[in-house]
Amino acid sequence: MPTNIIMPQMGESVFEGTITRWLKKEGDRVLRDEPLFEISTDKVDTEIPSPVGGILRKIICPVGAKVPIHTVVAIVDESGAPAEEAVPRGAAAPVRAEPAPVAGLDPTEAETRRFAPPAGGCGTGAGGPPRPVAAEGPLLLEVSSEAPLALRDQVVPMSPMRERIAEHMVRSRRTAAHAATVFEADVTRIVEIREREKRDFEIVTGTRLTYTPFFAAACVQALREFPILNSSVEGKNIVYRKEIHLGVAVALPDGLIVPVIRNAGERSFVDLCRTLNDLAERARTKRLSVEEVQGGTFTITNPGPYGGLFGTPIINQPQVAILGIGTIERRPVVVHEAIAIRSMCYLCLSFDHRVVDGAVADRFMARLKGILQEWTIPIR
């Protein structure tokens, strides 16, 4: 049976709340008393548990919607309910209220219409005057499945992070003359070194040996030889950056962030590795300071472990190039007139053709490939 989930009243003089987060997606199972959504009222954030167990059929009020109390914000279908677990019943949970018996075709419809969000969707601030509630607070209505709740497209305001990403991506596309070049590198040697060294490396240095510092260290060396790739454009000037501040894109569940290894050119391999791990960890736990995501001069990004061969990344302004590192894969390769199994990886450089010519970009990439394939940098 579908149960309407209602915006609870969090106090006598509280008449609306803004939905800040849905903790479940449509189709997810929710247990009775399990947190379902979060609301914000003035200076208070509140987590609202589900009054019933079942499947979250429909989210009616999206994140960002300002919703009057007693408005239906979602529907949970109890028929698919898993066995209810003995979660201590929270008092903030909406309570059940019997639909008022009204003369007419369908008593529940009248009730629903009264409290359902107005046709414009949530956040219009309408929805009738707040009704006095019992001290128990929030109400919950049960309606039949014929309830007049049309399926609507879901409107979700962008999170602040998403807004910043969107603005930056479009600005970069508008600013730089994006061009790309793709190389393939044989990183078998690096894979062997890592496999051989990773255990001791972690014991001795206390930090995990990943592939990223290999690529970071190789970039640093190649950038020193091709300073134009470590530059930026300011008006009609090209500014060659003296230091190499290496940005490394980190994927987050709800976006991405690019922490910067400052003075990457002056760091040892171990230092690079440790700094990378630290920045990545704090990026994922949202504990980076603003300085730590600013001032990069070149960026590397890893398009991710989903099997994509390579992507053409968008340049991180005001830089002039960004290196995308593909997945390392074992592939058959011709070596000395024989077919061998080698660990291969695509490297894609997006560069700003305003200042970097294709030939320069290719020479940079050839050098980078050489450094990776004939790895000679001591790792500890």
Next chain:
Amino acid sequence: MRAGKICRWRFAGLVPYGEGRLLQRDLVRRRLAGEIPDTLLLVEHPHVITLGKMARPEHVRRTRPGVEVVETDRGGDVTYHGPGQIVAYPILDLREHRRDVRWYLDRLEEVMIRVVARYGLRGERRPGATGVWVGGAKIGSIGVRVERWITSHGFALNVATDLSYFDLIVPCGLEGVRMTSLEKEVGRAVDPGEVRRGVVEAFGGVFHRVMEEIPG
């Protein structure tokens, strides 16, 4: 004298913001399970700018080295915490007080008003701008979270705060807000321990609880 309900309190010293959250989460869990009574956690934070869920990123104007910026799960916009500020995290079960978050905010304001009154200051409320104000400047800020009527986060009272740090942000998202501190208003150094004791006492009075210090 009739023995009333107990609220335990503890001053945990200088605690990094993230660690403070962990301490609170643990207390919320235990309060919810009924293992502990109402608890008031007092801390001081190293420099940190915190953004509530509704915070707009442009309310952080700029930053300074050594100032952490974190997103957090309380209500309200952006604020600053730092040395010289008393930060109070009450972990209360509002079912044993009143199930009303607006009432709760009002009571937190009342605690701060009583504390500044001990120093001869008249703390004021402003409609639509939760917090405590002295002579048109804001001295105390509030941001709260409620899970199953258990409270966390709380209020921050500027005692000897370096107010220049508030220039980094638009405090509470309100343009043109002037911040002040107890020391600035009374024009002399104030003993932070004494203010803390004032907070504990006022808290017990406002919420009708016998305040009991957690040893160690």
